[in-house]
Each structure stands twice: as structure tokens, then as C-alpha cells.
Amino acid sequence: PRKIIIDTDPGQDDAVAILLALASPEDLEVLGITAVAGNVPLDLTQKNARKICELAGKTDVPVYVGCDRPLGRDLVTAEHVHGQTGLDGPDLPDPAMPLQDQHAVDFIIDTLRTEAPGTVTLCPLGPLTNIATAFEKAPDIAQRVQQIVLMGGAYFEVGNITPTAEFNIYVDPQAADIVFKSGVDIVVMPLDVTHKALVTKPRNDAFRALGTPCGVAVAQMTDFFERFDKEKYGSAAAPLHDPCVTAYLIRPDIFSGRKVNVVVETQSELTMGMTVTDWWGVTDRPPNALFIGDLDADAFFALLTTRLARL
Ligand code: BDR
Ligand code: CA
Numbered sequence: 001p002r003k004i005i006i007d008t009d010p011g012q013d014d015a016v017a018i019l020l021a022l023a024s025p026e027d028l029e030v031l032g033i034t035a036v037a038g039n040v041p042l043d044l045t046q047k048n049a050r051k052i053c054e055l056a057g058k059t060d061v062p063v064y065v066g067c068d069r070p071l072g073r074d075l076v077t078a079e080h081v082h083g084q085t086g087l088d089g090p091d092l093p094d095p096a097m098p099l100q101d102q103h104a105v106d107f108i109i110d111t112l113r114t115e116a117p118g119t120v121t122l123c124p125l126g127p128l129t130n131i132a133t134a135f136e137k138a139p140d141i142a143q144r145v146q147q148i149v150l151m152g153g154a155y156f157e158v159g160n161i162t163p164t165a166e167f168n169i170y171v172d173p174q175a176a177d178i179v180f181k182s183g184v185d186i187v188v189m190p191l192d193v194t195h196k197a198l199v200t201k202p203r204n205d206a207f208r209a210l211g212t213p214c215g216v217a218v219a220q221m222t223d224f225f226e227r228f229d230k231e232k233y234g235s236a237a238a239p240l241h242d243p244c245v246t247a248y249l250i251r252p253d254i255f256s257g258r259k260v261n262v263v264v265e266t267q268s269e270l271t272m273g274m275t276v277t278d279w280w281g282v283t284d285r286p287p288n289a290l291f292i293g294d295l296d297a298d299a300f301f302a303l304l305t306t307r308l309a310r311l
Contacts, residue, residue, distance in 0.1 A: 009038025
């Protein structure tokens with residue numbers, strides 16, 4: 001199995017991404033979960049991360065608390081999508097499992113220094129504050145990362161929090177800039193692909209039909225999450241963004257994309273956090289990321305449902 005650290009701001013879709021990883025020990029070994037401020041403030045995201053581990057029955061997975069605010073800006077949150085708790089929908093009990101004492105950033109640094117070089121993959125599902133802080137504090141670790149597979153950004157789909165920016169990148173554009181310039185092998189799940197991972201009614205019914213606490217909670221999460229997209233965009237189904245990251249690590253064959261150059265806008269208030277993506281190769285800037293544009297949605301939901309059935 002591939003060793004991963006999940007860096008996250010749960011978030012219903014973060015929760016599903018984590019559950020998929022925890023349900024897939026033959027493919028993924030979750031070394032730790034690091035919480036960051038994003039969809040809701042840090043106090044809630046760390047709590048939600050532990051709720052999800054408990055829901056999965058995996059209370060031995062260490063959960064770390066990371067950065068409570070972006071590098072150079074005030075925190076922007078998304079209660080309008082995820083609800084006041086960040087995990088509205090199911091009624092999950094307050095977590096009893098402990099938090100680790102170590103700071104998330106130090107856990108990321110120590111793990112990359114201790115594990116063999118090129119054997120740890122980072123999976124950011126929220127703003128990139130923890131990852132960028134670790135890279136700034138310990139410049140030796142970037143070259144030890146196997147890969148970063150992250151959810152963030154957009155090209156043809158442009159933006160979801162501003163006209164030109166995707167939420168995770170917009171919240172901490174400075175951090176995203178550091179990560180995209182790090183030289184690490186990066187795979188990006190932008191809105192272009194996540195907007196094709198739509199939880200239609202039959203797919204949601206399939207989660208609920210698992211009949212397990214986990215299956216039912218996932219159906220309730222996606223039900224809640226969907227309300228925003230239905231009201232805002234009039235769409236029939238909502239995109240399941242973050243699980244694209246963990247699904248890619250298990251089934252890269254069901255995704256396709258292009259190696260491109262991506263630069264993050266950090267100056268302009270108008271287009272702050274925009275992922276300026278050279279899809280057509282019109283500059284001579286070298287590719288720094290594999291930008292995923294498509295997936296086999298049926299295979300993706302089949303994978304999710306069969307794996308979640310194990311929890
Ligand atoms: C991203 O923003 C968050 O609201 C979701 O959890 C996802 O990571 C989508 O833009
Ligand atoms: Ca997220």
C-alpha cells in the first residue's frame with residue numbers, strides 16, 4: 001500500500017474522501033490526518049476529522065491540528081455550502097478519540113524525514129496552508145515527497161468562490177503558490193473533473209442502501225451538501241470534489257488529464273487565487289502538474305460504494 005498523509009478541512013466531501021482511504025488498506029496506508037482551517041474554522045475541522053475516523057471504526061489513525069489561518073490573509077469559510085458544523089447532515093456524536101500533541105506541520109516534516117525518500121504521498125483536500133508551512137520550515141522535505149495529489153483549482157470551470165477562483169486555492173493563494181513552485185510531482189483534481197463526479201439520486205440511494213451507519217451517514221452528507229448546488233445552480237446533483245483525490249490513488253486508470261504549467265494568481269484582488277493553467281501550451285513555462293480533466297464517473301461511484309460497504 002501507498003503511504004499517505006491526508007491534509008483536510010472536513011467538509012462532507014472531505015469526509016467521503018477520508019472514508020474511502022480508510023476503507024482501502026490494501027491500497028492506502030493512512031499515516032495520519034492533518035486538519036487545517038478552511039470550510040470551517042480549525043476547531044471544527046479537527047473535530048470533524050476525528051468524528052469521521054470514529055464513524056469508520058478507525059480510532060487508531062492519528063489526527064493532528066495544523067494552521068488556523070492562511071499565510072497572509074484572513075480566513076474565508078464556506079458554511080453556506082457545508083453548514084455551521086462543516087459536516088451538517090448526519091448526526092454524528094462528539095468524538096472521544098484524542099488529538100495528537102504534535103503540530104500537524106511538524107508531523108508532516110518528521111514523517112517525510114523518517115520515511116524512506118519518495119515513499120510518502122501528500123493528499124491535500126483543503127487550503128494548502130499546512131503543506132506550504134512545512135515546505136517553508138523544512139526546505140529539505142519537498143524532494144522527499146513521492147507525489148502530491150490535491151483537490152483545487154479550475155481551468156475551463158473557472159471558479160466557485162469567486163468568478164475566477166476555486167475555494168481551496170482562493171483561501172490561501174500564497175500557500176498554493178509555494179506548493180506549485182515546490183518542484184514536487186503534483187496531480188491536480190480541479191473543478192473540471194470534480195464537476196463530473198456528480199452524486200445523482202441513484203448514486204445517493206446506493207450509499208443509503210448499504211444500510212450501515214457509514215453508508216447512511218454518507219447519503220445524509222451528500223444530501224445536505226447537494227442543497228447548495230441545487231439552489232445556486234439549479235443542478236440536479238452535486239459534485240463530490242475531494243474523493244477524486246483518494247480514488248485517483250486507488251484507480252488512476254479511471255482518470256485522464258494533461259501535464260501543464262499552473263501558476264497561482266496572488267496579487268490581483270479581482271482574480272486572486274486563479275489557477276492560470278497553460279492547457280494549450282501557449283507559453284514556454286515548463287509543465288509542473290498533471291491537471292485532471294475527466295473521469296469514468298460510473299467506475300468512480302462503483303469503487304466508492306463497494307469500498308464504503310466494508311466500513
Ligand atoms: C473544495 O472546497 C471545499 O468546499 C470542498 O471541501 C472542496 O475541497 C471545492 O472547491
Ligand atoms: Ca475540502
